[in-house]
Amino acid sequence: xMLFADALxxxxxxxxxxxxxxxxxxxxxLVVIYLTYGERKVVARFQQRLGPTETGPAGLIxxxxxxxxxxxxxxxxxxxxxxxxxxxxxxxxxxxxxxxxMALPFAEDxxxxxxxxxxxxxxxxxxxxxVGILMAGLGSGNKxxxxxxxxxxxxxxxYEIPLVISLLxxxxxxxxxxxxxxxxxxxxxxxTAFQETRPYIVLQPLAFLIFFTAMLSELHRAPFxxxxxxxxxxxxxxVEYSGIRWSMFQLTEYASMWGWSVFGSVVFLGGWAWPFGxxxxxxxxxxxxxxxxxxxxxxxxxxxxTVPRLRIDQLMSFCWKVLLPMSLVQMLMNGxxxxxxxxxxxxxxxxxxxxxxxxxxxxxxxxxxxSRDLVGTYKTLGAPAQ
Amino acid sequence: xxxxxxxxxxxxAIVAFSAGTVFSRSVLHSAIFLIGSLAGVGAxxxxxxxxxxxxxxxxxxxxxxxxxxxxxLMLTRSDARGTPDAVNGPQLPFALLVSxxxxxxxxxxxxxxxxxxxxxxxxxxxxxxxTISERLFADFGAPFVIASALLLVALVGAIILARQxxxx
Numbered sequence: 027x028m029l030f031a032d033a034l035x036x037x038x039x040x041x042x043x044x045x046x047x048x049x050x051x052x053x054x055x056l057v058v059i060y061l062t063y064g065e066r067k068v069v070a071r072f073q074q075r076l077g078p079t080e081t082g083p084a085g086l087i088x089x090x091x092x093x094x095x096x097x098x099x100x101x102x103x104x105x106x107x108x109x110x111x112x113x114x115x116x117x118x119x120x121x122x123x124x125x126x127x128m129a130l131p132f133a134e135d136x137x138x139x140x141x142x143x144x145x146x147x148x149x150x151x152x153x154x155x156x157v158g159i160l161m162a163g164l165g166s167g168n169k170x171x172x173x174x175x176x177x178x179x180x181x182x183x184x185y186e187i188p189l190v191i192s193l194l195x196x197x198x199x200x201x202x203x204x205x206x207x208x209x210x211x212x213x214x215x216x217x218t219a220f221q222e223t224r225p226y227i228v229l230q231p232l233a234f235l236i237f238f239t240a241m242l243s244e245l246h247r248a249p250f251x252x253x254x255x256x257x258x259x260x261x262x263x264x265v266e267y268s269g270i271r272w273s274m275f276q277l278t279e280y281a282s283m284w285g286w287s288v289f290g291s292v293v294f295l296g297g298w299a300w301p302f303g304x305x306x307x308x309x310x311x312x313x314x315x316x317x318x319x320x321x322x323x324x325x326x327x328x329x330x331x332t333v334p335r336l337r338i339d340q341l342m343s344f345c346w347k348v349l350l351p352m353s354l355v356q357m358l359m360n361g362x363x364x365x366x367x368x369x370x371x372x373x374x375x376x377x378x379x380x381x382x383x384x385x386x387x388x389x390x391x392x393x394x395x396x397s398r399d400l401v402g403t404y405k406t407l408g409a410p411a412q
Numbered sequence: 413x414x415x416x417x418x419x420x421x422x423x424x425a426i427v428a429f430s431a432g433t434v435f436s437r438s439v440l441h442s443a444i445f446l447i448g449s450l451a452g453v454g455a456x457x458x459x460x461x462x463x464x465x466x467x468x469x470x471x472x473x474x475x476x477x478x479x480x481x482x483x484x485l486m487l488t489r490s491d492a493r494g495t496p497d498a499v500n501g502p503q504l505p506f507a508l509l510v511s512x513x514x515x516x517x518x519x520x521x522x523x524x525x526x527x528x529x530x531x532x533x534x535x536x537x538x539x540x541x542x543t544i545s546e547r548l549f550a551d552f553g554a555p556f557v558i559a560s561a562l563l564l565v566a567l568v569g570a571i572i573l574a575r576q577x578x579x580x
Contacts, residue, residue: 161444163486176486248556
């Protein structure tokens with residue numbers, strides 16, 4: 027494992043690691059508290075409301091007040107819940123997200139550890155994320171929680187495939203570019219440095235669209251918030267949680283939203299390297315990464331307020347019939363272009379055509395007349411017609 | 413020194429989780445303990461500086477296999493909570509046979525290995541991902557393709573078995 031830079035103040039390696047971890051956790055907490063505030067303000071703006079205004083100037087300390095309220099609330103455990111599974115579920119969801127934040131390069135020398143297999147590490151660790159949600163669903167002893175858990179697991183397992191393939195498309199390009207050692211790489215810091223002149227979103231718009239859609243689904247954000255839908259299954263796997271454990275889940279949700287946004291901006295938007303170059307001052311680099319990640323989050327909020335929630339069968343068919351074939355097409359195109367060393371403009375062109383096709387497919391599916399018959403499982407089960 | 417202490421902590425954790433897997437009264441708890449045990453093995457690979465293998469361990473065993481087990485438990489059991497259930501069924505002799513054979517193999521391998529430093533001729537070190545992909549896609553390209561074709565056939569077969577068309 028590589029360090030990002032020399033150890034801080036020349037301390038031993040492990041003390042340096044602890045300091046960096048603590049710094050990342052503190053900034054994560056701050057970001058999460060202000061993300062909840064930001065989400066309420068932004069969503070209020072979209073819905074022509076004011077959002078929080080009373081607590082502090084313009085409601086600025088609303089997030090802190092909410093956090094204090096949640097921590098002091100009673101922690102209730104239902105009588106027929108499976109005790110240890112129920113109590114450890116919040117931690118099991120939180121640990122993978124925390125481990126993911128440890129590998130992200132926030133600026134050239136800023137981050138906890140600079141892993142040689144950074145990109146692979148991120149999606150290997152995030153595969154463990156499902157376990158916590160399943161534990162919450164199974165351990166709560168509640169039918170709604172179980173239903174939410176099943177939905178979450180089915181959704182996350184399915185959407186992980188297009189997500190990973192879209193990242194593989196970028197990995198193919200970084201594999202073809204040569205770094206100082208003359209080899210391709212999965213190191214996130216090196217991937218960022220490759221994007222000094224142009225971010226990969228220019229070369230891979232289709233992969234970016236697929237990544238963004240699958241990311242929304244992994245995060246359970248609207249329009250893919252079926253597992254936690256309040257109006258259908260009253261909050262899904264979180265229904266029995268309260269107080270500090272519920273706020274652990276909220277913390278995880280917002281922290282992973284931030285983590286994914288930083289990861290997405292590192293892989294597709296050029297992270298700290300574009301547009302100011304790899305030699306820019308660290309404060310500019312750090313600022314670039316943060317601004318990009320907040321743009322990402324803004325986009326997530328925007329989609330949330332604009333697109334209505336999908337039905338579970340629409341969600342699954344969208345993943346398997348649209349996103350997965352499109353991501354495979356992108357990978358095939360990349361393979362041909364990179365093997366025969368055709369110019370990179372061709373990559374941008376083919377991928378842009380693919381992205382246009384994806385958008386056209388989505389619009390066409392959205393415009394389709396709703397079917398009058400029964401759909402999905404109801405049709406298979408042959409439920410009586412209305 | 414610090415590495416050794418950490419090694420012992422993780423080794424103890426693996427043993428504890430494995431014991432939990434075997435002795436717990438509910439299948440759900442066993443599955444969760446299994447995740448811990450497999451993740452511990454992944455951490456062991458990190459101590460051996462084979463990062464790629466460690467991440468594959470997390471991805472395949474931690475993320476995919478155990479999630480599959482949990483999902484199967486969720487979908488097949490009417491009572492999905494951690495209530496104790498009998499695990500000794502008619503499959504007992506076969507289970508004994510398989511686990512006995514596996515134990516014999518493991519003990520045989522462990523006893524046959526020269527554990528002194530330098531005893532193993534090419535012990536794994538931090539191998540670059542390019543080397544791994546060369547071996548996988550160039551040297552062992554044909555078995556890789558055959559294995560993926562096999563998986564595809566299994567996938568299609570599973571869909572045909574699971575899917576009941578109308579009027580059947």
